[in-house]
Amino acid sequence: MKRLVSKNIEELIPYPPGKPIEELEREYGIKGSIKLASNENPLGSSPRAVKAIRNYLSRAHFYPDGSCYYLKRRLAEKLRVNAENIILGNGSNEIIELLVRTFLRVGEEALISDTSFVVYRLIVKAAGRKFSSVPMKGLRYDLKGMRKKVNARTKLVFIDNPNNPTGTIVRRKELREFLSDLPEGAICVVDEAYYEFANDRQYPNTLTYLNGDKLVVTLRTFSKVYGLAGLRIGYGVAKKELVNYMERVRQPFNVNSLAQVGALAALEDKEHLKKTQENNRRGLAYLCREMERMGLEYVPTQTNFFLINLKRNGAKVYQDLLREGVIVRPMAGYGLPQYIRVTVGLPEQNKRFISALRKVLFTPGNSRD
Ligand SMILES: Cc1ncc(COP(=O)(O)O)c(C=O)c1O
Numbered sequence: 052m053k054r055l056v057s058k059n060i061e062e063l064i065p066y067p068p069g070k071p072i073e074e075l076e077r078e079y080g081i082k083g084s085i086k087l088a089s090n091e092n093p094l095g096s097s098p099r100a101v102k103a104i105r106n107y108l109s110r111a112h113f114y115p116d117g118s119c120y121y122l123k124r125r126l127a128e129k130l131r132v133n134a135e136n137i138i139l140g141n142g143s144n145e146i147i148e149l150l151v152r153t154f155l156r157v158g159e160e161a162l163i164s165d166t167s168f169v170v171y172r173l174i175v176k177a178a179g180r181k182f183s184s185v186p187m188k189g190l191r192y193d194l195k196g197m198r199k200k201v202n203a204r205t206k207l208v209f210i211d212n213p214n215n216p217t218g219t220i221v222r223r224k225e226l227r228e229f230l231s232d233l234p235e236g237a238i239c240v241v242d243e244a245y246y247e248f249a250n251d252r253q254y255p256n257t258l259t260y261l262n263g264d265k266l267v268v269t270l271r272t273f274s275k276v277y278g279l280a281g282l283r284i285g286y287g288v289a290k291k292e293l294v295n296y297m298e299r300v301r302q303p304f305n306v307n308s309l310a311q312v313g314a315l316a317a318l319e320d321k322e323h324l325k326k327t328q329e330n331n332r333r334g335l336a337y338l339c340r341e342m343e344r345m346g347l348e349y350v351p352t353q354t355n356f357f358l359i360n361l362k363r364n365g366a367k368v369y370q371d372l373l374r375e376g377v378i379v380r381p382m383a384g385y386g387l388p389q390y391i392r393v394t395v396g397l398p399e400q401n402k403r404f405i406s407a408l409r410k411v412l413f414t415p416g417n418s419r420d
Contacts, residue, residue: 058327087400090394091278091397093400095276126286133291138289142242151174152178159205162185162200164192164214168211182273191219197227210226210243216380216385257269257416266289266293270286
């Protein structure tokens with residue numbers, strides 16, 4: 052049969068979706084399992100957002116506000132930028148897609164890093180464009196290595212900061228140096244999906260580049276700290292010329308109305324934000340202490356998840372943890388077959404994960420390769 056799709060699409064492997072929890076429970080004959088696999092907010096959505104969404108439900112027959120007027124203005128005020136610098140998307144994933152579709156022309160390339168968010172390469176490939184990927188160094192972005200790969204075809208650079216799945220950051224000075232010789236017309240996208248969890252003093256403020264001569268796009272999301280992953284809403288901040296081009300490409304009603312009212316309310320929910328950050332800080336401290344007690348190597352993180360180097364088959368440990376009703380993320384797909392990625396949960400979930408991991412790793416005959 053005549054080939055229906057391009058080679059790029061033929062070669063794509065769909066993003067591996069986690070199975071619904073109910074399905075896993077049925078398959079494994081377990082109940083009351085916990086999911087620490089998708090870096091969601093264990094405290095749930097912002098209660099203010101939930102209330103606002105409930106109040107709005109009866110208006111779901113109207114199309115959403117295609118310009119996200121109120122949300123854009125509130126975000127602009129909060130971030131101290133202009134509303135014209137902001138583009139809203141159906142999750143920040145959609146902004147990644149818009150960036151690729153709008154700016155990456157035939158013959159141009161994206162530059163990414165190995166062991167970073169898999170969606171960058173999926174979207175670039177699906178668009179029929181090319182990327183080059185640079186290995187990390189010690190599970191951190193090798194920006195010096197990436198600088199060497201920048202060439203006249205480089206149009207989009209994706210930097211995930213903090214990085215999923217490693218949890219590590221690119222520091223202010225490293226980013227500044229990298230940007231200093233980024234050629235004119237190349238766009239550096241800094242994905243800050245976990246921005247609100249990062250507390251390292253060296254973590255850069257990418258909004259300071261907005262009025263400079265380099266093209267920097269900052270991506271943020273309501274999926275993580277605000278707990279609105281299911282609603283799909285995220286945003287990009289960039290020079291208004293860049294926003295303007297993406298506005299031409301996006302669908303007219305790309306952000307649904309419940310997501311808009313939910314996000315607007317979540318932005319005012321300082322209590323939920325604080326609680327989330329505090330739960331994460333305490334949870335991480337506990338989990339890291341337990342890693343040390345078990346003699347397990349882990350990667351210090353600036354996010355709400357972390358990597359554990361089990362030094363044995365991570366996929367097997369993942370399966371054994373499933374049987375204990377704990378869902379984590381195996382990492383073989385990221386080239387880290389001995390690792391698992393675990394999202395910080397509520398205190399009781401973290402405890403349950405630790406006791407399941409102990410059982411899986413230290414019961415004789417368990418989880419061997
Ligand atoms: C690095 C990174 N960027 C973006 C996203 C997606 O965010 P959104 O839910 O806003 O599409 C995620 C979600 O896992 C992520 O880890």
